[in-house]
Amino acid sequence: MNPVYFARRVGHAVLVVFIVSLIAFQLGEVIGDPVTAILGLDAPASAREALREQMGLDQPWPVRYLAFIGDALQGEFGMSYRAQRPVADIIVERIPATVELAISALILSLWIGIPLGVVAAIWRESCWASALMTGSVVGVSLPTFVVGIMLIFVFSVQLGMLPSFGRGQTVAIGAWQTGLLTASGLAALIMPAISLAISQVALVARLVRAEMLEVLRMDYIRFARARGIRDRVVHFRHALRNTLLPIITVSGIQIGYLIAFAVVVEQVFQWPGLGTMFLAALTESDIPVITAFLMLIACLFAGINLIVDMLYALADPRVRLAEG
Template identity: 50%
Template sequence: MIIYTVGRILQTLLVLLVISFIAFLLVATLGDPLGILLPPEASLAERQELILRLGLDQPMLGRFLHFLWGMLHGDFGLSYRTQQGVGAMIAARLPATIELAFVSLLVTLFVGVPLGIVCGVKPNSVVSRGVMLVSIAGITLPNFVVGVLLIAIFSVQLGWFPSFGRGHTVDLGGWTTGLLTVSGWQAIILPAITLAAFQVTFVIRMLRTQLLEVGQSEHIRFARARGLSERTVWFSYAMRNALLPTITMLALQLGNVIAFSVVTEGVFAWPGLGSLFLQSVQSADIPVIAIYLIFVGAVFMIINLFVELSYPLLDPRLRKGRA
């Protein structure tokens, strides 16, 4: 198990290195940092200072090593659009995106998992049929349509929740949060529901499919033949096998929410990484786009690593095989 864990960590680091090189090529080959960061009246000494600071006087390999060394020390380059540090810009937007992803995941868990269990255990019930019918809308409707509908109903018509912004935030020493204020919770509810709409329907359908498949397996028939109650059969035997693909899907969906919440953040003017990425694309801010690419890759690789390492904890058979 230890060898497997070390191997997976090394594979993750290798993939992150490849992603970092691709991001470096974006910075190195697109745009003219001197022409963008320096004013037209800049002196030769100022140009030379910026060249040395950015490592533009080095060969390609040296520049890539300089790029990696800077990231390891918290130097992610300068934004072409604002001429601020990219690391500071991402750090300022990261809390909003993390909180939005966290709340949307809670909505997914507390709504999608119970309904998925109901639909899997009693697929022919009236509740199950109604949930599956409603879930079609969650799959087919794009996020921005769901967001606009929620704004029209709960912000414009009823006036219960704000339609944009993050509300009042509290600074906890480097981390700003809106989850400690009433207006912060009011502001996060609609975008969190918008992000969770597709995830909830996806969890319901996947968990239902897994439970129906596991329910027809031989070990479930054997458990019933032993006289075990239906509750014990489903929750002690079937759920364990159905959880593995569901957990994998939930983890990857969490990565999707963190990395690709661009549309939802744009609809609700949410000050997170998605809106920062959208602004950077519109202004061709290559350094921010490159670091965002590395961040997305790191999020997916780290989540995938934790998911794979958690499999043996959920299924002892995998633990014995990898040992």
């Protein structure tokens, strides 16, 4: 791989994380006074000054920022004001729930969206294709919290089939708490995953349709048909295979999107993941938790984008040659 291309992509990722770290640190400066959050408004001035000195808040801004970066590089984000526990421990506890929700939503969106996009491309003049594209617009337009509330009303309130909140029973696999191995955990996952996946299904379907239509116009597809190869083989072995590269790329980026924007779904279903943790931290001005969440999401997006860029360069040599 071209070292210049690799260096540029790594430099971009580091720059993104650096900018987000500045924003996260400055956000912690303006959200509220951490001394007041810990001691309250009625604390004596001497206690407030002692705590401020202990936390290093009496130091200049550059010194505090460098200390923040040094701790972040070691995975240390201080103590949560609300829980009085290390922020890193809280994040480690919450990550499994959010990751399982995001991965389930991604699998569901690909499982439904790819066949819908293929059908809409192959029979593009039919009423079914028009209905699918109209439904995809509706799916993109519907807010996730509206979908979640509708699912709760139908399947929990009216039918009583699925739990309306919580994660169900979980089991430990090492340090990872999973609900995928219990019946109640799987039942609790269904509605949140569907709510989070709805807009992604629409996105995948429209992307597959657009890419499929482009591939079906290629000369090698016409040549395959002229040779008498069956339509099923042409569509699924030749056309769909060459459509999957952008789908894989978008899917990688969507993992970061689903983890970052699962906040609303987690709040609707009271899912004990990073989203509910972040909203609770915002409500109580828990600055260490807020900054840790922002840094985690920034590193996640930067890392996924870097991996996607590398895979693109490996799959298409023209990309790295153009960069060189």
